Amino acid sequence: MSFKSAVITFPGSNCDRDALTYLKDLTHGEVFNIWHEESSLPNVDLVILPGGFSFGDYLRSGAMASKSNIIHDVIDHANNGRYLLGICNGFQILTEIGLLKGALIQNKSIKFLGKDCYIKKKFDNKFNCNIKDTEVLQIPVAHNEGNFYCDQETLSYLQNEELIAFEYCRGEGSIDDGNINGSLDNIAGITNKNRNILGMMPHPERAYQDFHVSKDGKKIIESILS
Amino acid sequence: MRIKILIRLKSQILEPQGKVIEQSLKSLGFEEFSNIRQGKLIEIDLPDSLNEKERSEKIDVACKRLLVNEIIEEYEVLG
Incomplete structure (x- = not known):
């Protein structure tokens, strides 16, 4: 049976088209683009909440989008154990919904970060199972609020339950000085307890084509399909 | 109000x-x-027909559901 997926578009999403081609090119299955006002999702294996500035980042990044009509069905989709991937603004939306722990606050430097960054896998899950522990991925980031924050109790929970999927690092793989935005524990991506929801700040959909700086972003989809 | x-x-x-x-x-x-911190102020009109308890309950629900992310923020109703 072929793999089906969907990308949700909110007003202000700007990586939805990239996410659609990313899914079409790598899954070779049917891909739906769903407007946030829709009340139901098609029956799909994976939903992506894409990057961008949904609702102009008003109030807090992802706050308005987390109350969109389609979100009820996105929550049902995830509660049924299917895959949900939030990239950048999508990660912010997932924390605002409460499907993922913590919050993304302003980068420590107060600078918008638009550049390549390096990440590596921390704990194994279905989104990164094809990536070796020592492998360093080069994937772009583009965010102003990517600084992952949670209280100490939540951080211990994420560590003890092994829910940290990716951490920022340097090109050669060392963690020291690899933290680009002030995130606690160098966190670049986390999952929920069931490990079927991943939120990550870097953009894998901007790292898979010949003209991209790397093709490391393919490994997320390849892991899911494996 | x-x-x-x-x-x-x-x-x-x-x-x-x-x-x-x-x-x-x-x-x-x-x-x-020293020790300068920036926050945000939200102003809302509510009908005078609501009593103080109703007003306060409505504001609390709105804050918890949308206006405030209690993981990172705290709020105070000024009046």
Whole structure:
């Protein structure tokens, strides 16, 4: 049976088209683009909440989008154990919904970060199972609020339950000085307890084509399909 | 009735904009200004027909459901 997926578009999403081609090119299955006002999702294996500035980042990044009509069905989709991937603004939306722990606050430097960054896998899950522990991925980031924050109790929970999927690092793989935005524990991506929801700040959909700086972003989809 | 809700980042969270404002004020000669933090103010009209309890309950629900992210923020109703 072929793999089906969907990308949700909110007003202000700007990586939805990239996410659609990313899914079409790598899954070779049917891909739906769903407007946030829709009340139901098609029956799909994976939903992506894409990057961008949904609702102009008003109030807090992802706050308005987390109350969109389609979100009820996105929550049902995830509660049924299917895959949900939030990239950048999508990660912010997932924390605002409460499907993922913590919050993304302003980068420590107060600078918008638009550049390549390096990440590596921390704990194994279905989104990164094809990536070796020592492998360093080069994937772009583009965010102003990517600084992952949670209280100490939540951080211990994420560590003890092994829910940290990716951490920022340097090109050669060392963690020291690899933290680009002030995130606690160098966190670049986390999952929920069931490990079927991943939120990550870097953009894998901007790292898979010949003209991209790397093709490391393919490994997320390849892991899911494996 | 006009309601004002003050929302601030929790004190243990670094508020980088406040730091920059502080540096800028110091450069203007306000050396004694310290520990500056920036927050946000939301103003809302509510009907006078609501009593204080109803008003306060409605504001609390709105804050918890949308206006405030209690993981990182705290709020205070100013009146």
